[in-house]
Amino acid sequence: MTTDPSQLQLTADGRLKHFLTTEGLSKALLTEILDTADSFISTQERAVKKVPLLRGKTVVNLFFENSTRTRSTFELAATRLSADILNLDIQRSATAKGETLMDTLWNLEAMYSDMFVVRHADSGAAHFIAEQVTPNVAIINAGDGRHAHPTQAMLDMLTIRRHKQQIEGQIVAIVGDILHSRVARSQIHALLALGAAEVRVVGPATLLPKDIESLGAKAYYDLNLALRDCDVVIMLRLQKERMQNALLPSESEFFKLYGLTTDKLALAKPDAIVMHPGPINRGVEIESAVADGPQSVILNQVSYGIAVRMAVMAMAMSGQQASQQEALHSTEAAE
Amino acid sequence: MTTDPSQLQLTADGRLKHFLTTEGLSKALLTEILDTADSFISTQERAVKKVPLLRGKTVVNLFFENSTRTRSTFELAATRLSADILNLDIQRSATAKGETLMDTLWNLEAMYSDMFVVRHADSGAAHFIAEQVTPNVAIINAGDGRHAHPTQAMLDMLTIRRHKQQIEGQIVAIVGDILHSRVARSQIHALLALGAAEVRVVGPATLLPKDIESLGAKAYYDLNLALRDCDVVIMLRLQKERMQNALLPSESEFFKLYGLTTDKLALAKPDAIVMHPGPINRGVEIESAVADGPQSVILNQVSYGIAVRMAVMAMAMSGQQASQQEALHSTEAAE
Amino acid sequence: MTTDPSQLQLTADGRLKHFLTTEGLSKALLTEILDTADSFISTQERAVKKVPLLRGKTVVNLFFENSTRTRSTFELAATRLSADILNLDIQRSATAKGETLMDTLWNLEAMYSDMFVVRHADSGAAHFIAEQVTPNVAIINAGDGRHAHPTQAMLDMLTIRRHKQQIEGQIVAIVGDILHSRVARSQIHALLALGAAEVRVVGPATLLPKDIESLGAKAYYDLNLALRDCDVVIMLRLQKERMQNALLPSESEFFKLYGLTTDKLALAKPDAIVMHPGPINRGVEIESAVADGPQSVILNQVSYGIAVRMAVMAMAMSGQQASQQEALHSTEAAE
Structure with a gap:
C-alpha cells in the first residue's frame, strides 16, 4: 500500500509535486x-524582493513540532512568492477538541488550501499525509522525526555549489550527532546523487548508527582522521532535546573530541568551508573563532535557505497543478 | 435603549452594515x-483565489473565546477579499493590564479599523459592541454565547441550496444538544425565513429548551420518528466544554439514542443529506460510515463557509461605508 | 567605542537611518x-489606506518585552506601507534553545530582513543592536527600558501640533511616574528641541528622579501649582509592573494627589488639551469625566500613532538604503 516516496513526490512525467525527501531523486x-x-537569490537582492508566482495561493504552516526558526524561513519564502499564509497553532486547534488529525487536514483541504508545510516529530508523517490524507495538496516536508529534512539538505547543497563551484568530486565530512539527525540522512542522499567524491560521517560510537554505511557514507570515530583532505566540514547540532540520557558523556568531553576548533580545522584542505544548520551551540559543537572565522559560511546557508524553500515551493505547486489538470482531463476523456 | 438587532444591522435603506444574527432578516x-x-465559490476555484473588494481595509479578529477553526476561516475569507488582518490575542492584550474592554475597542477603532470579527462567550456581546461601543465599525458576529452564530447558519443554508436546489419545501431535522447551541437558533430563523416546510429539533429532554417551539420549530425526543421523510439532517456538536454536569447520562448512551448511524439514516428520504458544523466527535454524534459516506456534505460545508464569510464581510463593509457617507452628507446639509 | 546615538541614527548627510531616540535630533x-x-493621516482617511513605499521589504517585530498594543500599531503601520511582516515570538525562538541573541539577530539579517522594530526591557538595547550587531538593518526603537520611547514622543508632538497649531511657546506639564517613564524622557527632548516654552514634570518625590532638571524640565511636587497656565497636560501611566514596592503609598492616595480631575483641570488654561499614552487606568491617573471629556485628545493620539510610525519607518528605510548605496560606491571607487 505504501508507495516509494521518490515516486510519490513526482508527477507522471517526473516533475516535483511534493517535496518529502532527497532520497531517490535524480541528479x-x-x-x-x-x-x-539561484535565480531566487537574485530576486531577493533587488529592492522589491517579491515575485508573483504563488499569488492567490494559500500555504498552511502545520508545525506539530515547534520550530520558530524553520517556520520563519518558510513563512518568508511563501511571502516572497506572494502566497497567503495561514499559521496554524496545532496545539490550540480543533485536534485539541477531540477531532482526529485526519479530520483537521481534510478541513484545511476543504478551505481550498494549496500547500501544507509539515513538521512533525514522527518519521514518515509528511509521507503519510501526501499519500493517504490529502494527495491533492502539495506537501513540503519541513522535518519529520529522524527521517528527513530535505530543504535543509538542499540549502546545504546550494551552499557547497556556490562556494566550491561544484559538488562533484568534493570530500565532505558530517560531524556530530548522526543518530538523531534527519539532516544527515537527507544530506548523504543528496551529496551522493550530485556526485560528491566521498561522504564521511563522524561521531562517537553511541551517536553513529550501525547502518549508516549502507547509505554510502563512511563512518569515522576520530575527527582528526576524518578531516584529512576535506573540502567541506558540516557540523551538526547536538539534539539535546531529542537525546536519551547516557548517550553522551558530557558537553565538554564531546567538545574535546568532536568540537571544531581552529587547530582541527587546519587538518582539512586550506580552502575548506565550514557549515552548520543552526542554531549553533558555541563551545559545544564549534568554537566561536571557527563559527565567525573566514572559512565559515554558516550565515550564507541561512540566506540560501530562503531561496531553496522558494524553489521547492514554486516547483511543487506547479507540478501539483499540472498533475491535477491531467487527472481532470483523463477523467473527462474516460466519460 | 436597546435596538432590535435586525434593525441595528441594517442601513436606512435596508442593506447589511453589521452581521449579528439571522433573526429578523428578510428572505x-x-x-x-x-x-x-455563490459567486465567491467560483473565484476560489480559480488559480488566483483573491478579489480586491476589501483592499486597504483593516479587519481585526477579536476572539475573546478561542476557536482556531472559526478564526482561520474568517482569516482566509478576509485574505481572499485582499483585506489586511490584525489577529488580536485578547488574553495577552492591554485588557490584561487593567484597561477596560471599551477602551481597548475604542483604541482599535482609533487605529482606523474597518471591521471587527467578534467571538465572545456572552450572549449579546457583538450586539452590544455594534450598538454601544463602536457603531461605525462593521461588526461580524462569529458566535456569542448561546445566542447566535449567523455565518455558520448561512453556510448551512448555502449547503442545502446547492445540494437540494432550494430551501423552500425542505423538511429539516436538527439533532443533538439544542440547549447549548447558538447554531441551532440561527439555523431555525434562517430556515423558516427561507421557506423550509418544517424544522424539527431533536434531542433528550435535558438538552431541548422548553421555549424552542416558540421559534417555529417542532420538538422531538425520538430520533427515529424525527427522521421520517427528512430531506436534511443536521447533527450538532456536543458542547462538552459548555455543559454542566448531569445533563447527559454518558456519551455511549447519547450515541445509542441520538447518534446518527447508517441504519437510522435509512429512515430519512433516500436522497437526504447529512450535515455537521464540525469539529465532529466520531462515534458520539455520528458514525464514521455516515460522516464519510455518500450522503455526507460535511466537507462541502467547510468550503462554502469561506465563501459565505467573504459574502457577509463584503456586504457589511459596503453597507457600513454607504451609511457613513450618508451620515456625513446629512451633517453637512444641516450646517 | 560607543557612538553618540544622535549620530548613529543619521546618515553622513543628516538623514534618518535608524530611529533610536529623540535626543540630539534637530528641530x-x-x-x-x-x-x-501628517501626509500619512490623509492616506489613512482614504478608502484604500495603503501606500506602496515599503513593498517587498521585510519588517521583523522583535518584542523581547510583550506589548500587544504597541506591536499592533507597528504591524498596522508596516502593513499600510505595504511591507511584509514577521512577528517573532522571541520567547519561543532559537534563543530559548541556547542560541545567543547575537546569533538570532545575525540569522534574521541573513534572511534579507530590512528593518527590526525592537522593544526590550534593557535601556540601550536598540542602540546596541544598531551599533554592534546589525548596522545595515534599520532599527526602530519601540521602547527600551527606562531610556526612550521615541515614536510615542513623536506622536505626542504631532498631537500637540495638530490641536494647538504649533509646539513653539506651549507650556506642557508631564504628570505621574516620571522615574520609570521612558516616554517622559523622549518627550522632554522633543518638546525642547521643537521650541516649547516650558516643560514641567510633576509627581511625588519618590517618582521624580533627581537629575530630571538637567534635561531642561522643571520639577513640581504639587499638581495644582504645576497646572497653572498650562496648554498641554500629559498624564503618564503608572508602571505598576515595573515598580519596586514602597515607592507609592496607595493608588487612591496617588489619585488624590496626582490624578487628573475636572476640578484640577480647571486650573490649566481653558483650552488646554489632555493626553495619555494609554492604556489608561481610570480612577488612578485620570478621572473618566476627563478621559472622555471635551479636552481629551487621547484617542486622537492613537490615530496619529500609526501615522508617526509609518513616517519614521519610511524615512529610516530610505536613509538606510541611501547609506548602503553610498558605502557600496565608495568601496568600488577604492578598489
Missing part, C-alpha cells in the same frame, strides 16, 4: 532545484 | 447573501 | 517627521 531534478534557487 | 436579504457567496 | 528633522506623518 537532474536536484540540479533543477539548485538552479531555481 | 430577500438572506437570498442576496447566498447569491453573493 | 528640522523632528519637523520633517511630523510633516511626513
